[in-house]
Amino acid sequence: MIYLLLSILSSSVIFVIFKLFQKYRVDTLQAIIINYFFACMVGFFGYIKNTDVTIIPEKLWFPGTLVLGALFISVFNLAAITTQKSGLSVVSVATKMSVAIPVFFGIILYNESTGILKITGILLALVAVYLTSIKTTTGIKIKKENLIFPLLVFLGSGIIDTTIKYLETTYVAEDEVALFSTSIFAIAGMIGIVILTGQALMGKLRITGKNILGGIILGVPNYFSIYFLVMALRTEGFESSTVFTINNVAIVLFSTLLGILLFKEHLIKKNWIGILLAIVSILLVATS
Template structure:
């Protein structure tokens, strides 16, 4: 449970840093690319054995990590587009509700336990995600022409969690978690660097020192959010459906309180109902272990 709590705290710290990006006008793309580089380096430093590129490329998880890294930065860009076209609430709901994808995968592929209490907890969690994320009294408006973006964020986020579970179960040895994480972030960084090079060529790129600093600050908690999540998934006392439900809902819950505490965010009545339901869902899912 300690790894799950640490994953939630690291992910909440990412939320706080992202909020500060807008306050200090940080170029998100530049910071994200630097963040992936720092996260990759963090994994390399944490790896207890010497790095052998030929050995790493021969690992069973290598190509999966490569694809996962590409999906990482692709989903991030889709989240940015969703936020711009549909609003932050839509992006938050699409991201957190994607937990149903790894849950269904875990139940089907690994015959993970299901029961009335857990199913009820998961359903309540989904309702809590929606109610906690919406910041208006009218709900979440989505135009048909922009519907594709939250749908892709939903699918992409679900694929990321499912892929992490699959690779962790079948290919990643315990000692390989740092270098596996470093490889995922490394490929995400490569795609980001290529994007920045394209911007340099087209004359639309202007680097700023504050963007580099922001990326460095973001990179360390980003690495540990994945590292601790993988460690939580490896724990024998909890299956993946339990981990993903508690992880996603707890991140939303703690992030909401962080928004109130540090950014004076105001909550609607629906948000408070969502918070109460989120707490209930965590208790139900945890009780079903």
């Protein structure tokens, strides 16, 4: 349970950092790419001891880290496009409701339990995510021509979680969790460098100190959000469908509360209903 709580805390801190990016006008793309390298350094120097990194490409999970690294960058860019075209609420809903994908695969592939309380909790969790994320009384509106972007964010986010679960279950040894997590960030960072190089060639790159600082600050909780999630998935007695549901809903819940406390965000009636449903869904899933 402690790993799940730490994963939730780490991911919620990321929410606060992104809000500060917006306040101080940090270039999010640059900060994200720099963050990948710093997250890699956190894992490499903090958790990896006496490991020959040249053997990483020989690991059975290595091809999976290539996929995950590419997905990290791709989903982020799609989320940015979705925010511009449809708003932040749409991104939040698409990202968090993607929990349905790993939950579905957990039940189908790993024969995880499907009791009435658990199913009810999962369905309530999806409703809670939607109600907590929307910031207008009219709900979410997406133009037909822009629908593809939140759909891709939904699929990409779900595939990331499902792939992490598959790899950690099938290929990642118990003493390789840190190496596995670090490798994902290293790959994402390398792909990010290619993107920045392209921007530089087009004369669009302008790196500033605050972008670098933002990336460094983001790197620590970002690394631990993945590391602790993988460790939570390995916790005996917790099924992946339970872990992913509680993790995603609790992040939405805690992030919303942080928004109220730190940024004086105003919640509408639907948000408060969503918070209540989030609490109920967590209790149902955790006790089922």
